[in-house]
Amino acid sequence: MTVIVRTLSPTDPADAEGFARVRRACLPAMLATPASVAYDAARAHPDAHYRPLVAVDDAGTVIGTAQVGIAYDSPRPGQGYANVYVHPDHVGRGGGTLLLRTAEAHLAQHGATEVFCWALDGPRNLAWAAARGYRRSRSAHFLRLELTADALPPMPAPPSGVALRTAADFAADPRPLFAVFAQTVADEPSDIVAELRDYEQWLTDTWRNPLLDQGLTSVAVVDGVPAAFSLAQTDGDGRYWSGMTGTARAFRGRGLAKLAKNDSLHRARAAGVSVAYTGNDADNAPMLAINEWFGYTLDATEVRHVRTLDS
Structure with missing residues (x-):
C-alpha cells in the first residue's frame, strides 16, 4: 500500500470528514467535526503557519492526520508543534513517520528550532516517539464523565453577590470574557507558555468556532463583572468538551470555577448531552481535584515530547 501525505483542503468535504474521523478514533475526548476542521484550516492566524x-x-x-504550526503567541520564539494521529486500523504502514517528517520540514522552514508533539501513553507510541529523536516532557490526562440522571453533584445557589450567566449573555460584547480567558491561559501549566493579546484572533479561534456552545458555557459574575467561566464545546453528537475552566486572579479561592463548571454540566445534561470530557495537565492539581469531585474518571493519558531540530 502506498501512502502519500498532503495538506488538507478546507474546501474538500472528504478531507474534513476524514480528518475528523481519524481524530475521533484516536482520541474521542478531543472534539472534531468536519465543520470545525475546515474552519480551523481556513482561519488560522498567518503567523501560526498552520498546516x-x-x-x-x-x-x-484519510488514514492519518497532523496538526502542524508555530506557537506564535508564545513569548519564546522558535517553538512549533506537530500532533500526529494514525487511525488504529492503519498503524505500522509508515503514515505516521511520513506525517511527522513532513511536519518537521514545514516547521523548520518557518523558523522552528523545537518541535513539540503528543503521544498517547503506551509502550508502542512512546517507543515510536523516542525512535524519532523525541524526548519525554510533561503529561496530560483526559477524563470522562457519563451524564446520567444522577451523575452530577447538586447545583447549589450562588453565593451572595454572585450570579450565573451564559456566554450568550455576552454576545454583544464578549471582551470581558476574553480578559478572564487570557489570564487563565497565562497561568496554565504547559511546555509552551501562551500570551493572549489579540482579541480579534481570540474571537476567530474561540468565540466563533463552530464547536463553541454559548448556551452551555457558564460564567460566574460578581457585581456585574465576569469572574470565572467554564467554556463548553459540543459536536452535535452527544459529546461535550470543557474547552477551558478558569477564574480571574482577583477572584480565585472562592470556588467560582467549580460553580461555573457545575452549572455548565447541568445545562449540558438538560440539553441531552450524554458524555462530558475534559483534560488537565498532570501537574494541575487544583483542576484535577475539582474534576474528581465531579466524578470524572481517567479516559486516556498523553505524554508531551520535544525534539530540537538540526540546524
Whole structure:
C-alpha cells in the first residue's frame, strides 16, 4: 500500500470528514467535526503557519492526520508543534513517520528550532516517539464523565453577590470574557507558555468556532463583572468538551470555577448531552481535584515530547 501525505483542503468535504474521523478514533475526548476542521484550516492566524496534514492511502481514504504550526503567541520564539494521529486500523504502514517528517520540514522552514508533539501513553507510541529523536516532557490526562440522571453533584445557589450567566449573555460584547480567558491561559501549566493579546484572533479561534456552545458555557459574575467561566464545546453528537475552566486572579479561592463548571454540566445534561470530557495537565492539581469531585474518571493519558531540530 502506498501512502502519500498532503495538506488538507478546507474546501474538500472528504478531507474534513476524514480528518475528523481519524481524530475521533484516536482520541474521542478531543472534539472534531468536519465543520470545525475546515474552519480551523481556513482561519488560522498567518503567523501560526498552520498546516493540517492528511495521510491518504491508495483508495483515497484519510488514514492519518497532523496538526502542524508555530506557537506564535508564545513569548519564546522558535517553538512549533506537530500532533500526529494514525487511525488504529492503519498503524505500522509508515503514515505516521511520513506525517511527522513532513511536519518537521514545514516547521523548520518557518523558523522552528523545537518541535513539540503528543503521544498517547503506551509502550508502542512512546517507543515510536523516542525512535524519532523525541524526548519525554510533561503529561496530560483526559477524563470522562457519563451524564446520567444522577451523575452530577447538586447545583447549589450562588453565593451572595454572585450570579450565573451564559456566554450568550455576552454576545454583544464578549471582551470581558476574553480578559478572564487570557489570564487563565497565562497561568496554565504547559511546555509552551501562551500570551493572549489579540482579541480579534481570540474571537476567530474561540468565540466563533463552530464547536463553541454559548448556551452551555457558564460564567460566574460578581457585581456585574465576569469572574470565572467554564467554556463548553459540543459536536452535535452527544459529546461535550470543557474547552477551558478558569477564574480571574482577583477572584480565585472562592470556588467560582467549580460553580461555573457545575452549572455548565447541568445545562449540558438538560440539553441531552450524554458524555462530558475534559483534560488537565498532570501537574494541575487544583483542576484535577475539582474534576474528581465531579466524578470524572481517567479516559486516556498523553505524554508531551520535544525534539530540537538540526540546524
